[in-house]
Amino acid sequence: MSCSRRDFLKKGLVGGAIAATLPLSNFKFLTPAEAKAAVGDPAVRWGFLVNTYKCVGCGFCVKACKKENKVPYDLPITRTWVERYVVTKDDKTHVDSPNGARDGFTSPKIEGETINPDDIRKGFFVPKLCNQCENPACVQVCPVGASFQTQDGVVLVDRKWCIGCGYCIMACPYGVRFFHPVYKVADKCTFCYHRITKGMKTACVDACAFGARQIGDLKNPDDPVTKAILTERVAVLKDEYGTKPQVFYIGLDENVR
Amino acid sequence: MRNHVLRPLFAAIVLVILILTARQIMVPSDFGVHGDSFTYNFYRAGAVKDWKNFPVSYKGRQYCAECHEDNAESIAKSKHAIIQCENCHGPAMDHPDNPEALTINRSRDLCLRCHMALPYPSSHREDIPSMNPDEDDLEKTCVECHNPHNPNLEDME
Numbered sequence: 001m002s003c004s005r006r007d008f009l010k011k012g013l014v015g016g017a018i019a020a021t022l023p024l025s026n027f028k029f030l031t032p033a034e035a036k037a038a039v040g041d042p043a044v045r046w047g048f049l050v051n052t053y054k055c056v057g058c059g060f061c062v063k064a065c066k067k068e069n070k071v072p073y074d075l076p077i078t079r080t081w082v083e084r085y086v087v088t089k090d091d092k093t094h095v096d097s098p099n100g101a102r103d104g105f106t107s108p109k110i111e112g113e114t115i116n117p118d119d120i121r122k123g124f125f126v127p128k129l130c131n132q133c134e135n136p137a138c139v140q141v142c143p144v145g146a147s148f149q150t151q152d153g154v155v156l157v158d159r160k161w162c163i164g165c166g167y168c169i170m171a172c173p174y175g176v177r178f179f180h181p182v183y184k185v186a187d188k189c190t191f192c193y194h195r196i197t198k199g200m201k202t203a204c205v206d207a208c209a210f211g212a213r214q215i216g217d218l219k220n221p222d223d224p225v226t227k228a229i230l231t232e233r234v235a236v237l238k239d240e241y242g243t244k245p246q247v248f249y250i251g252l253d254e255n256v257r
Numbered sequence: 258m259r260n261h262v263l264r265p266l267f268a269a270i271v272l273v274i275l276i277l278t279a280r281q282i283m284v285p286s287d288f289g290v291h292g293d294s295f296t297y298n299f300y301r302a303g304a305v306k307d308w309k310n311f312p313v314s315y316k317g318r319q320y321c322a323e324c325h326e327d328n329a330e331s332i333a334k335s336k337h338a339i340i341q342c343e344n345c346h347g348p349a350m351d352h353p354d355n356p357e358a359l360t361i362n363r364s365r366d367l368c369l370r371c372h373m374a375l376p377y378p379s380s381h382r383e384d385i386p387s388m389n390p391d392e393d394d395l396e397k398t399c400v401e402c403h404n405p406h407n408p409n410l411e412d413m414e
Contacts, residue, residue, distance in 0.1 A: 056382040058370040060344045067348050068314045086377065104370030123377025139297050148300030151292055158304035194311035203315045209339040209371075210381060 042151035046191050047218035048247040049225045049234070050127050054212035057082055057125035059104035064207035066102065068192065077178045078102065079189040080129040080204055085255055086110055088119045093255045101125075126256050127213060129204070130155065130176040130189035131237065131245030138168035138177060138188075147186070153218075153246060154191050159183050173241045191215065218246065314348040317341065321349065332406040345405065365390065368399045 065080045066073050081100030087093050094110045105125070108114065136155045139147045146162035149155050157168075162185035169177040169186055180187035192202035196215065200206075205213045216225025228234070234248040237256070249256075285301050292298030321342040322329035332338055343349060345367060346359045374387035402410065 053379075054381050056371055056380065056385060057375075060341075060370065064315055064344070064348075069311075103366065104373075105375065106366060106369040106373045108373075108375055117376035120376060120378065122379045123375070124380045125382075136297065145288070145299045145301070146304075148304070149292070149294075149297040150305055151298075156304060156308055158301050159307070161301055161304065190308055190311075193305075193308040195313055197309050198313070200313070200317070206315060206317055206341055207344055209341070209344070 042153070043219065044152040045218040046132065046153050046196060046246070047216055047225060047229065048129065048132070048191070049214040049216065049228055050247060050249045051212050051214075052124055052126050052249060052251040052253075054210045055082065055125040055127055056210060056212075057084060057101060057105040058209070059101035060207040060209065061127060061204035061213060062100050062102045064203040065189075068195075068203035069190070071187070072181060073102075075181065076100075077181075077187075079176070079187070080127065083126045083128060083256070084110065084123070085126060085253065086115060086123040087121045087253075087255060088115060089121050090119070095255075122253075124251075124253065126249075126252075127204075128174070128176070128237075129247060130191070131174055131243065131247045132189075132191060134244030134246060135242060137171045137173060137241070137243055141167040141171040143167065150193075154193055154196075155188070156190055156193060157186050157188060159185050162186055173238050173243060174245075312350075314350050315341075315343050316349040317343075321346075324353075328406065335407040335409065335412075337405060337408060363398065363400045365398050372399075 059082055062078055062081055065071070066078060069079060071077060071079060076099065078100035081097050082105075083095055083097045084101075084105055085093060085095055094113070094115065096110045098105075108117075132153060132155055134153070136147075136149060139149055139155060142148075143165065144161060144163055146158045147155065147168050148158070164179065164184050164186065166179060166186065169179060172188075177186050177188045179185075192200075192204075195202055202213075202215050205215050214225050214228075216223040218226050218229070220226060221230075228250070229248050232250060234250055235252040236245040236248060237252075238245075285303065287302040288300070289302075290299050291302055318329065318341055325342075329342075332340075332342075345362050347362070349359070350356065352359055369388075369390065371382075371385055372387050374389045375382050377383060
């Protein structure tokens with residue numbers, strides 16, 4: 001291919017004119033931090049710590065959650081609940097959660113059965129809530145993009161976008177999602193997103209008198225929750241599903257499912 | 258080309274254009290990938306704002322103490338200091354504007370949430386002073402003798 005001096009100057013002029021119309025900022029070199037920020041590097045990752053030793057099964061967390069988040073109070077749906085486990089000496093495990101423990105555990109009867117205190121090997125309470133998984137199965141299955149993970153790691157449902165198909169309710173291995181009868185959409189624990197983004201604690205954490213529930217920022221190494229997760233013996237629910245739950249339990253028993 | 262080939266082709270093109278136009282109008286402009294994962298971060302950005310704007314009902318004990326100093330002080334000295342005001346008094350919401358007065362739950366069932374005797378070794382429940390309404394005196398409710406803000410009967414005399 002030949003190129004005369006005249007052609008070269010002509011093309012150079014045209015090329016230069018086009019280049020001049022582009023702003024100089026398009027050619028800026030980004031530092032690694034800037035590049036990370038451009039694709040969204042959240043400074044916060046919300047995580048939760050449940051200390052089952054401290055839980056007494058009062059159920060104030062469930063009551064506070066339902067009232068705070070306007071979950072219909074008298075329907076059998078709840079974003080968080082407390083389970084009671086009683087293991088007897090014949091190696092049977094009795095589990096119940098009447099009304100999700102909205103009114104606490106005020107009877108020694110488990111599903112109508114009275115257990116002799118002398119037969120009890122161990123008895124304890126386990127609060128449950130959304131695990132805000134790193135790999136949320138519920139989000140993967142959403143066909144319309146109504147379930148999603150925010151930059152700070154909370155899984156939310158877009159109430160204006162959800163079509164109420166219920167795939168996510170079936171996909172969650174922990175059964176934390178339910179169908180909201182008022183909004184006709186899938187509903188779940190939001191880690192009280194309206195509270196934590198204002199610097200408050202979640203309603204359940206505030207309501208817990210015994211410090212069994214704690215919420216913190218897992219990206220902050222000085223956060224007491226992060227410190228506890230890093231230094232104490234913690235476990236997550238159903239690790240084998242690979243969902244990477246971000247709710248950690250101290251004193252998790254093998255009977256807890 | 259023949260007409261019978263071109264006509265359905267045009268119809269198909271028009272249909273595609275219609276669908277794309279409808280999609281452009283119906284999908285919010287802030288819908289897209291907000292993060293590094295298409296699988297998990299594909300959403301309408303406004304939804305995050307919607308959740309942030311959800312009203313706060315439980316205001317916490319500092320909010321109560323702004324006006325009810327005496328009550329906040331009295332409970333702070335008792336063993337019940339760990340219990341939030343709103344657990345028994347109900348969520349403050351926009352009190353004192355709305356609701357003007359909060360209803361206090363004075364029922365025995367409320368006390369039993371923590372104080373019902375349950376024989377569970379390895380549970381913190383065993384460490385709490387407890388009672389059993391099936392065996393104990395049922396003629397009075399708990400709060401007739403015990404002041405919830407200072408439940409120790411010896412202190413009250």
